[in-house]
Amino acid sequence: MKIGTIKESKNKETRVALTPDVVKNFVKQGFECVIESGAGLHSYFTDEAYKNAGAEILGSAKEVCEVSDVLVKVNAPSIEEITLMKEGSILISFLYHLTNPDLIATLNNRKISAFSTDAMPRISRAQSMDVLSSQSNLAGYKAVLLAADNAPKIFPMLMTAAGTITPAKVVIFGAGVAGLQAIGTAKRLGAVVEVTDIRPETKEQVESLGGKFISFDLGNDVKTEGGYVKEAGEDVLKRQREILKKHLALADCVITTALIPGRKAPVLITEDMVKVMKYGSVIVDMAVEQGGNCELSLADSIIETNGVKIIGLTNLPGMLPQNASEGYSKNIYNFLTHLATKEGMKWEMEEEITKGTLICNKGEILRK
Numbered sequence: 442m443k444i445g446t447i448k449e450s451k452n453k454e455t456r457v458a459l460t461p462d463v464v465k466n467f468v469k470q471g472f473e474c475v476i477e478s479g480a481g482l483h484s485y486f487t488d489e490a491y492k493n494a495g496a497e498i499l500g501s502a503k504e505v506c507e508v509s510d511v512l513v514k515v516n517a518p519s520i521e522e523i524t525l526m527k528e529g530s531i532l533i534s535f536l537y538h539l540t541n542p543d544l545i546a547t548l549n550n551r552k553i554s555a556f557s558t559d560a561m562p563r564i565s566r567a568q569s570m571d572v573l574s575s576q577s578n579l580a581g582y583k584a585v586l587l588a589a590d591n592a593p594k595i596f597p598m599l600m601t602a603a604g605t606i607t608p609a610k611v612v613i614f615g616a617g618v619a620g621l622q623a624i625g626t627a628k629r630l631g632a633v634v635e636v637t638d639i640r641p642e643t644k645e646q647v648e649s650l651g652g653k654f655i656s657f658d659l660g661n662d663v664k665t666e667g668g669y670v671k672e673a674g675e676d677v678l679k680r681q682r683e684i685l686k687k688h689l690a691l692a693d694c695v696i697t698t699a700l701i702p703g704r705k706a707p708v709l710i711t712e713d714m715v716k717v718m719k720y721g722s723v724i725v726d727m728a729v730e731q732g733g734n735c736e737l738s739l740a741d742s743i744i745e746t747n748g749v750k751i752i753g754l755t756n757l758p759g760m761l762p763q764n765a766s767e768g769y770s771k772n773i774y775n776f777l778t779h780l781a782t783k784e785g786m787k788w789e790m791e792e793e794i795t796k797g798t799l800i801c802n803k804g805e806i807l808r809k
Contacts, residue, residue, distance in 0.1 A: 442783050445509030447477040447502040451516045453741075455483040455762035456769060458513040458534070461494040463770040468495035471783030477505045484766040511781075513773055517544055528552050529803070531786065533773060535559050535572070538800045538808060539703030549801040556780075558772070559702075560808070562797040570776040570794070574618045575768035580757035581622030581698065584725045585611075587757075588694040589630060591743070591750050593721045597631020608633050612688050613652070614709050614734060615698035616643035619727060623696050624652045635688055639681065657684045678707055682714060690717045695724045697734035705732040712736050720748035729753035 444467060446459045457480050459467075464474045474496040478488055488498050499505050506512060506525035514534035518526070526532065529552050536557035538545050548555045558572040568574070589596055592609060599606040611627045613620050616638040624647060627634045634652040636643075644654040657680070689695060689710070695718075700706055706728035715724070715737055726738040737746055738753040745751070758765035779794060780786060789795050800808050 442510050442781060442785055443473045443475055443508055444511045444513060444777070445475040445477075445505040446480055446513045447505050447522070448480045449515055450519055450522065453756065453759065454516060455756075455759045456515045456766045457481040457484045457486060457762075458515050458766075458770060458773060459496075460484070460766050460770040461486055461490040461496075462767070463774045464491060464496045465494040466774055467777075470778060473497070475499055475505050475508055477502050481766070484762040486763075486766070510785075511777065513777070515769060517541065518548075520544075520547060523547050523551060523553070526551065526553060530554075532556065533558060533777065536800060537703070542809070545801055545806060549804060549806050552804045554786075554802040555800045556776075556798045557800050558776070558798070560798045560800070561776075562793055564793065567794050570772050570779065572769055572772045575772055576758040576765060577617065577619040577698075578622050579761050579765050579768065580727060581619035581696075582626050583757045583760050584619070584696050584698075584727050585623050585626040585630065587752055587754070588627075588696060588723050588725045591723045591752060592694055594693060595631075596627065609693040610635065610691055611694045611696065612637070612685075612692040613696045613698070614638075616640070616647050616652075617698060619698040620696075621646060621650060623698065624650045627694075627696075628652070632694075635692075637681070637685060637688075639677065655685070655688060657681070678709065682709065682711060685709075686714055686717055689714055690719070692718065693722055695722070696727065697724070698727045699734050700728050700731055706734055708732075708734065708736050710735040715749050715751075716747055718747075718749045721750075722748075723750045723752065725752045727757065730755040 467474050476491045476496045476498055478498050478500055503525050511531040512526055517534055517536050532553055532555045537559055538557050561567050561571050594609055596609045598608040609632045611632040611634050613623050613636045616636055624634050628651045635655055636647045636652040637655040647654045724735055726733050726735045728734045729738045729740050738751055740753055741755055743752050
């Protein structure tokens with residue numbers, strides 16, 4: 442069974458789906474690996490490293506796709522890349538199938554069996570395969586560094602001969618994987634950290650990391666599913682905004698992480714809320730690729746309004762490409778060795794991980 446990976450074609454993408462260490466593990470298991478020349482260079486993995494790991498290096502994406510039984514990518518393939526794939530082959534990548542129906546239809550027309558890594562069920566035995574967690578962990582870390590780099594003051598309290606510098610106050614929206622890593626990183630840098638999440642069960646995790654949980658009663662209008670907020674009514678968000686205004690007014694840095702799978706990110710910080718923030722404060726909007734948690738955020742831009750700097754950079758994991766690729770690749774190894782042996786796929790259609798991630802198969806769309 443041949444596993445292939447190609448250069449990522451998405452603009453500014455620096456990650457690669459397979460690293461040399463994981464290629465070595467696949468080869469030990471009896472799989473063959475084919476890599477497009479240069480696929481790992483932006484993640485600092487050379488062709489020579491792949492060769493030494495046992496991979497075959499091919500000159501183009503076309504050559505890799507033509508021979509691969511399984512194509513592994515980070516981002517969803519372009520239409521052109523889909524046409525290069527063998528009919529009836531297998532794809533594993535981020536697909537975001539709920540918001541990309543045309544892409545899924547194109548894959549299905551080619552009878553490609555497509556697994557969406559972002560659809561991994563949130564169950565304990567799938568944790569080692571959870572690409573959202575491995576990438577969000579790094580993104581939460583990087584978001585704090587971006588906030589610190591753009592803030593006009595340092596994070597820790599400092600006693601100097603000239604007097605005491607008070608610590609920065611950081612407010613974090615969301616206590617998922619990214620939010621929890623952001624809390625830990627901001628605390629290690631010496632900031633005072635406050636955290637808001639509409640899931641009250643996250644309070645204990647926040648406080649265990651040294652954050653102060655902002656509590657408020659939102660009633661029964663919040664629906665969760667698989668560890669994510671599935672739905673929060675506009676009344677809930679309005680009450681949350683009113684309570685958070687006074688916290689934002691005192692914040693030096695704000696980091697937002699709230700996402701709803703398959704839907705536009707909820708607006709948590711309105712233009713009016715930005716106006717109450719201190720001159721020189723910073724917002725890092727980690728949800729900007731899905732519309733943004735801040736009403737004023739612009740994707741792949743850093744803007745300033747009323748003296749508040751709003752950072753809307755997408756693909757924060759890609760700013761740490763070596764670690765991000767290593768984490769993603771290990772997730773893929775665990776996922777693919779769960780799904781297959783060197784002889785081929787073990788189709789267990791009712792098994793929870795397969796059922797949750799297999800979006801289309803042999804000309805049939807299974808999840809919409």
